[in-house]
Amino acid sequence: MPEAKAILSAAESAIIEAAKLQQAAKKEKEAAAELFAEAEAADPAKIRADAYQETQRVRAALEKLLREKDMELQKWRALARGKTPPKAPDLLELEEKRALEIRYWKSESQARGDRIKELERLLTAEKEDHEAVKARMADIQSINGQLEQDAVELNLTLDHLEEENLRLGERIREVNVNAHQTMAEAAPLAAGAPQSFWTWLRKAKSSASSMAEMGRVFVHGNSPFTEGQMDKIFTEAGCDRSPDGRSARIVVVGVEGFSTAYLDGLIRGKDTPKIWTQELALAALATGDDPLVTCPLTVLRELGKVHPAITYLMQLGFEWPVLPAEQESDVLIIGSFSAEQSPLTIMGYHVGEEYPRGLARRSRLAKIYSNRLAFSADYPADRKREWGSPCTPQRLKEIALQICRNIGRNQGRKGLRLACLHWEQDLAWLKSKFYTGKADFVWPG
Structure with missing residues (x-):
């Protein structure tokens, strides 16, 4: 009896000690998990490697100790119950269970190792992206610098253009003043122009344009100015002159010395130019606009009636009638007769x-x-x-x-x-x- 009590007491001590060992193993596992977490947070490769090796060492020691204590516990339990210690097959089953646990922890350790490697890969990729962003930012700064330089050059160009525009405006005003003076000098010579034309011209407003922008000019015929005088006026105004009239966009016709054959050729050509009198040319120099557009049609027709060349042109053509013509007919219908037959x-x-x-x-x-x-x-x-x-x-x-x-x-x-x-x-x-x-x-x- 005393011997049985001693065996039972020893078994209970072994159980208590095994429970303590299990508690210690649990704490060691938690410490290993913390080591892994610290390794993932700290990131350096050496800490992760040390943590992994220490975990493996502690796990191996615990597993060995647990196996030993478990065998001892089984032995004391068997003795306490009056039985023989476990036989070899029971030990094999126990070893298989421990082997499963070992494989589980190895798999868990491998998964954590893979996770650490994945974290390392992501960290490397993030560093590469950071370097790419830095390079892109450098490119953007370089482009911004170039744009700022271009903006400075553009502002200088705009300033230059504004200066040129001011000088051109002064030149246009000078030309308009000269044109008005020339027109005043030419008024006695152009006495044949109707009064309605001069009335319109006095009221006409000058624009920012100039006759020089309207195309090449050719002078044909004399009076009130000679061809040479008109050429000089156009040259001073900066107009581009056509030497033979073939490429002219504007033909200025005088009262005398014009050729009807030349006029016929103008209106029969593919691109008929604008045909002005010398008075209309002076108006274009003064206002900067096309007088055939700005001058009233009634005034143009009055001017054409007193200008031989324009009168000739006005007789050369007419607007073709449009069908049906809603007018009373003075042509006899076939089969009807009257004293007024056409x-x-x-x-x-x-x-x-x-x-x-x-x-x-x-x-x-x-x-x-x-x-x-x-x-x-x-x-x-x-x-x-x-x-x-x-x-x-x-x-x-x-x-x-x-x-x-x-x-x-x-x-x-x-x-x-x-x-x-x-x-x-x-x-x-x-x-x-x-x-x-x-x-x-x-x-x-």
Whole structure:
């Protein structure tokens, strides 16, 4: 009995000591976890390596001690119960359990090691990103420096342009003053210009532009100034002159010494230039604007009537009438007769079912356009003059107007649909044959 009590007391002491060892092992595990946390926070590689080695050493010692104490505890428990100590198979099972625990802790240690390596990789990547950001910031600072330098140069350029603009403004004002003086000197010579033109010019406002910006200039004809005088005026104003007129955008025509053949060539060319009188050129120098745009059309027409060259140009063309012309017709409808028959009817031009051949009708129109007209005995004399001379725009205009009036009066009337169709076809032929490129220039353009 005393021996049994001694065995039981020894077993209880062993159990207490094993519990203490388990508690110590738990504390060691917690200390190892703290070491890992400190290693992750501190980051240096040496601390992490030392912590890992110390953890492995402590774990191995604890596992060995636990195995020994567990065997001793099993032994004392068996003795206390009157049994024999555990046999070899029980020890193998115990060893397997310990081996599982060891593998678990090794796996946990490996995972923590991998985590530490991942932290190291992230830290390296962050350092590389930081270096890239620093390099980009240096580039941005360099670009900002260049932009600041460019801004300084741009401000200097703007200052220079403002100075040039001021000088140019002074030059334009000088040219305008000189132009006004020249115009005043030329007023007695240009007495032929209507008073309405000079009234408009006195009230016209000067702009910031100049005639030099409008294109190359060519002078053709004399009076009130000679060609040489006008060339000198344009040269002093800084205008670019055309030596032969071929590349001119503006042609200034005098009252005398102009060539109608040259004027015909201008309006028949591909790009017709602006055609000014010398008075209009002086107005452009004074105001800086195109007088054909700023001067009222009524004033331009009054000026053209007293200027031989412009009068000639105004007679060369007209605006083609638009269909239908809503006017009273003074051309007889086919089949009706009156004392006031037009030359179209008198000279054999007819339309409708009895005259279907377009070639015959147009041949008759060509003769009316190019030959002396025949009128009825009681045809008004003032109406005869409206027909103009053969092969002139006035003759073509009157023929076109007569046909348009017939169409406008008879469109939609029963039985005259074919007649209206013939008139429209013949009118289109007249336009393509005698008008386009020949009589379609209308001054001032």
